[in-house]
Amino acid sequence: MKTAIFPGTFDPFTIGHDSIVRRGLSFLDEIIIAIGVNDSKRTYFSSQSRLKMIEELYKDEPRVKVEAYDSLTICFAQQKGASLILRGIRTVNDFEYEKTIADMNRKISGIETILLFTEPEYACISSSAVRDLLKYNKDVVPFLPKGIVLFTEK
Amino acid sequence: MKTAIFPGTFDPFTIGHDSIVRRGLSFLDEIIIAIGVNDSKRTYFSSQSRLKMIEELYKDEPRVKVEAYDSLTICFAQQKGASLILRGIRTVNDFEYEKTIADMNRKISGIETILLFTEPEYACISSSAVRDLLKYNKDVVPFLPKGIVLFTEK
Amino acid sequence: MKTAIFPGTFDPFTIGHDSIVRRGLSFLDEIIIAIGVNDSKRTYFSSQSRLKMIEELYKDEPRVKVEAYDSLTICFAQQKGASLILRGIRTVNDFEYEKTIADMNRKISGIETILLFTEPEYACISSSAVRDLLKYNKDVVPFLPKGIVLFTEK
Amino acid sequence: MKTAIFPGTFDPFTIGHDSIVRRGLSFLDEIIIAIGVNDSKRTYFSSQSRLKMIEELYKDEPRVKVEAYDSLTICFAQQKGASLILRGIRTVNDFEYEKTIADMNRKISGIETILLFTEPEYACISSSAVRDLLKYNKDVVPFLPKGIVLFTEK
Amino acid sequence: MKTAIFPGTFDPFTIGHDSIVRRGLSFLDEIIIAIGVNDSKRTYFSSQSRLKMIEELYKDEPRVKVEAYDSLTICFAQQKGASLILRGIRTVNDFEYEKTIADMNRKISGIETILLFTEPEYACISSSAVRDLLKYNKDVVPFLPKGIVLFTEK
Amino acid sequence: MKTAIFPGTFDPFTIGHDSIVRRGLSFLDEIIIAIGVNDSKRTYFSSQSRLKMIEELYKDEPRVKVEAYDSLTICFAQQKGASLILRGIRTVNDFEYEKTIADMNRKISGIETILLFTEPEYACISSSAVRDLLKYNKDVVPFLPKGIVLFTEK
Numbered sequence: 001m002k003t004a005i006f007p008g009t010f011d012p013f014t015i016g017h018d019s020i021v022r023r024g025l026s027f028l029d030e031i032i033i034a035i036g037v038n039d040s041k042r043t044y045f046s047s048q049s050r051l052k053m054i055e056e057l058y059k060d061e062p063r064v065k066v067e068a069y070d071s072l073t074i075c076f077a078q079q080k081g082a083s084l085i086l087r088g089i090r091t092v093n094d095f096e097y098e099k100t101i102a103d104m105n106r107k108i109s110g111i112e113t114i115l116l117f118t119e120p121e122y123a124c125i126s127s128s129a130v131r132d133l134l135k136y137n138k139d140v141v142p143f144l145p146k147g148i149v150l151f152t153e154k
Numbered sequence: 155m156k157t158a159i160f161p162g163t164f165d166p167f168t169i170g171h172d173s174i175v176r177r178g179l180s181f182l183d184e185i186i187i188a189i190g191v192n193d194s195k196r197t198y199f200s201s202q203s204r205l206k207m208i209e210e211l212y213k214d215e216p217r218v219k220v221e222a223y224d225s226l227t228i229c230f231a232q233q234k235g236a237s238l239i240l241r242g243i244r245t246v247n248d249f250e251y252e253k254t255i256a257d258m259n260r261k262i263s264g265i266e267t268i269l270l271f272t273e274p275e276y277a278c279i280s281s282s283a284v285r286d287l288l289k290y291n292k293d294v295v296p297f298l299p300k301g302i303v304l305f306t307e308k
Numbered sequence: 309m310k311t312a313i314f315p316g317t318f319d320p321f322t323i324g325h326d327s328i329v330r331r332g333l334s335f336l337d338e339i340i341i342a343i344g345v346n347d348s349k350r351t352y353f354s355s356q357s358r359l360k361m362i363e364e365l366y367k368d369e370p371r372v373k374v375e376a377y378d379s380l381t382i383c384f385a386q387q388k389g390a391s392l393i394l395r396g397i398r399t400v401n402d403f404e405y406e407k408t409i410a411d412m413n414r415k416i417s418g419i420e421t422i423l424l425f426t427e428p429e430y431a432c433i434s435s436s437a438v439r440d441l442l443k444y445n446k447d448v449v450p451f452l453p454k455g456i457v458l459f460t461e462k
Numbered sequence: 463m464k465t466a467i468f469p470g471t472f473d474p475f476t477i478g479h480d481s482i483v484r485r486g487l488s489f490l491d492e493i494i495i496a497i498g499v500n501d502s503k504r505t506y507f508s509s510q511s512r513l514k515m516i517e518e519l520y521k522d523e524p525r526v527k528v529e530a531y532d533s534l535t536i537c538f539a540q541q542k543g544a545s546l547i548l549r550g551i552r553t554v555n556d557f558e559y560e561k562t563i564a565d566m567n568r569k570i571s572g573i574e575t576i577l578l579f580t581e582p583e584y585a586c587i588s589s590s591a592v593r594d595l596l597k598y599n600k601d602v603v604p605f606l607p608k609g610i611v612l613f614t615e616k
Numbered sequence: 617m618k619t620a621i622f623p624g625t626f627d628p629f630t631i632g633h634d635s636i637v638r639r640g641l642s643f644l645d646e647i648i649i650a651i652g653v654n655d656s657k658r659t660y661f662s663s664q665s666r667l668k669m670i671e672e673l674y675k676d677e678p679r680v681k682v683e684a685y686d687s688l689t690i691c692f693a694q695q696k697g698a699s700l701i702l703r704g705i706r707t708v709n710d711f712e713y714e715k716t717i718a719d720m721n722r723k724i725s726g727i728e729t730i731l732l733f734t735e736p737e738y739a740c741i742s743s744s745a746v747r748d749l750l751k752y753n754k755d756v757v758p759f760l761p762k763g764i765v766l767f768t769e770k
Numbered sequence: 771m772k773t774a775i776f777p778g779t780f781d782p783f784t785i786g787h788d789s790i791v792r793r794g795l796s797f798l799d800e801i802i803i804a805i806g807v808n809d810s811k812r813t814y815f816s817s818q819s820r821l822k823m824i825e826e827l828y829k830d831e832p833r834v835k836v837e838a839y840d841s842l843t844i845c846f847a848q849q850k851g852a853s854l855i856l857r858g859i860r861t862v863n864d865f866e867y868e869k870t871i872a873d874m875n876r877k878i879s880g881i882e883t884i885l886l887f888t889e890p891e892y893a894c895i896s897s898s899a900v901r902d903l904l905k906y907n908k909d910v911v912p913f914l915p916k917g918i919v920l921f922t923e924k
Contacts, residue, residue: 112180112181117253129566261450280870404861424574554708643772719889719890729886
């Protein structure tokens with residue numbers, strides 16, 4: 001069985017992330033969405049909220065699992081029996097960032113990173129852009145996966 | 155069954171190409187190495203030589219097939235029942251070149267392109283660099299897959 | 309009056325080119341589409357065909373003029389009394405290519421180059437991709453401006 | 463009337479910023495220099511100082527207005543009746559950063575972003591480089607617009 | 617005598633840094649490893665630890681000196697009588713970052729920056745990646761110069 | 771003695787090439803300008819003309835030698851006893867091109883490539899841009915080294 005983890009902060013999970021997961025399912029058997037939790041980094045949505053929102057989104061897709069983790073990505077992958085990491089790349093900057101990490105991960109653990117190009121119409125969408133819009137009470141619905149419910153603990 | 159085509163000119167097939175194929179087999183069921191044949195483009199090795207050399211290289215790997223084609227890559231893929239294209243990327247230049255083609259291919263045919271980063275130690279190796287070395291009678295063995303036999307029709 | 313030339317080979321004129329022209333009209337008074345003619349460079353469509361197709365496309369838009377030229381772009385601009393060049397950029401590669409030319413043009417002639425980002429959904433469309441599709445008798449309508457009639461002299 | 467806003471932090475306003483504004487005036491009727499104010503981000507010069515310095519610089523140029531704003535850039539533009547954003551790009555990194563934002567802004571509001579290449583001799587000049595020089599009491603005059611008076615509230 | 621400074625934070629000094637220094641010695645007479653000290657920036661290793669570790673590493677190489685500095689790099693260079701700065705570049709991002717600084721340094725002081733490409737097998741190694749591994753108690757020995765002793769003041 | 775070769779086609783030698791050579795002399799003992807001769811590639815200036823023009827330019831600089839070569843660059847370097855190659859880089863595209871070649875050269879021969887950033891004001895100048903200007907009888911003097919005499923065999 002080909003299992004890949006799809007790691008990220010997902011603060012929040014966007015329509016771009018969703019697209020990578022759904023396209024990844026066309027050649028992978030299982031994808032574990034791995035929500036990075038880092039206590040020293042403040043997020044807009046708590047890790048609980050992020051977990052709940054993404055789980056809810058994929059509740060009818062048994063091939064997608066959602067977990068939070070607080071360790072090196074490759075250690076989490078190994079612990080889950082996954083030998084693949086899935087990532088989307090939008091820009092040259094992403095390309096170089098991902099390359100450095102992927103080369104390091106392969107060297108240390110043998111884990112492969114598989115890349116998909118983000119679809120052009122989603123390339124300008126990032127979690128930070130969504131957060132900016134939220135701060136100014138703008139509509140973010142076009143930038144989120146269909147059916148996701150933003151869930152903020154207050 | 156997950157089948158991907160791995161298209162290229164492979165003039166000649168390098169250790170970098172071989173590495174992408176072998177790493178691709180870790181998550182794909184079958185890879186068809188698709189040798190692009192273009193009569194208006196002169197190559198160092200004939201398409202027959204390239205086909206023979208690559209077939210020989212993978213003769214003990216039943217999951218790898220080798221074929222020549224002279225059409226749009228996506229048409230060849232569809233004809234073979236493959237819904238995936240596998241590509242290695244070395245540089246930012248590769249990234250942009252592949253992205254443009256992959257976006258076009260997805261738009262026209264729905265075929266996905268999956269990318270792997272070329273391993274850093276192979277990133278400087280290209281078919282054209284190998285051909286340059288051959289022209290000056292330099293040793294190219296370190297840049298070719300172990301066991302490949304260069305075969306030139308004369 | 310703010311007149312810009314929009315130079316290119318336009319072999320053929322794509323939906324991406326059309327989009328740059330229409331967006332350029334939002335801040336320019338007049339755009340001269342300047343079709344580069346270079347006798348030593350073979351094109352798929354003759355310069356006459358390209359001229360006719362683009363003229364036809366903008367026949368109801370008096371602010372767009374279409375001309376062929378065979379000289380340095382800045383000389384053609386000066387001859388037309390235009391002090392601006394309009395260009396679309398899709399990729400990092402485009403960015404560097406345009407930058408080198410724009411810096412040179414500004415240095416020699418004082419002519420400014422104004423850039424627009426190509427809309428993401430058109431970024432994978434290029435004249436050469438369209439020509440490739442034409443060669444294999446594929447549908448190119450989605451990549452051409454609405455209403456353009458491909459006109460090939462035979 | 464073609465009005466563009468030229469948004470930035472301008473901490474401080476450099477000779478590079480000034481060059482973009484003056485070149486922009488060659489094809490725009492009015493430019494509003496829009497000083498981004500963000501209370502959670504510490505700046506070297508206060509927003510009042512930045513406003514005063516830039517206003518003073520353009521006091522004889524009626525086509526340039528200077529304002530501070532604390533909202534989304536596109537909202538500020540709409541409020542001012544401007545349908546254009548003017549930006550200079552120096553590097554590939556700038557290119558990708560601006561592209562992401564410009565694509566998002568066009569999608570949300572229809573506002574166009576017009577780009578000029580920074581002149582090569584100013585490309586290494588940034589507000590942060592100027593601040594570094596100021597910290598070490600180095601001469602920054604060559605990096606600032608002719609005639610600007612640095613104004614620090616203490 | 618050709619003396620270059622090799623400035624950096626070196627938190628910690630990696631096998632990649634060591635490689636640049638040793639390759640630089642093939643065309644330079646003396647290299648001063650210049651450890652940037654910036655009190656407002658927290659580091660994993662104290663400046664004393666970094667100084668001690670690097671000095672120890674090069675104790676048998678009289679052409680390498682190690683010093684800490686807290687000023688503009690060009691001022692430190694001038695103070696040491698060095699007219700050259702040595703830097704390794706790994707990525708496009710490095711390229712643009714170094715270019716901006718090098719152009720500025722040349723303009724202000726006439727000091728030249730000489731670049732070497734980082735060897736591909738070290739390109740994914742960065743001090744920050746090493747620190748991440750240290751935080752999770754992973755083996756970092758393959759990423760450090762042979763013989764270096766990590767020295768943490770506690 | 772530190773000898774570097776500075777290889778190129780130099781069709782023609784520009785003010786940018788000259789600047790790299792002069793800056794290189796600040797840390798090298800000798801530079802051999804190595805004019806690549808490739809009979810299958812048509813050039814604007816013959817190899818004899820290029821040799822003569824560059825020799826003339828440096829006739830008073832004993833540390834600069836000029837030679838034509840028709841072999842692999844590293845072989846020419848070894849034959850001359852040079853263990854260094856000097857190159858200028860202007861753009862990201864140059865960076866990647868040079869990196870690939872430099873990594874290959876280091877791997878095969880141990881020869882190091884030393885890079886300098888082209889000065890920003892010369893970055894838009896290329897031999898091909900100069901040739902374009904020559905074709906249209908434009909003034910190219912500002913783009914050539916002071917005192918060079920263009921010499922065309924007819």
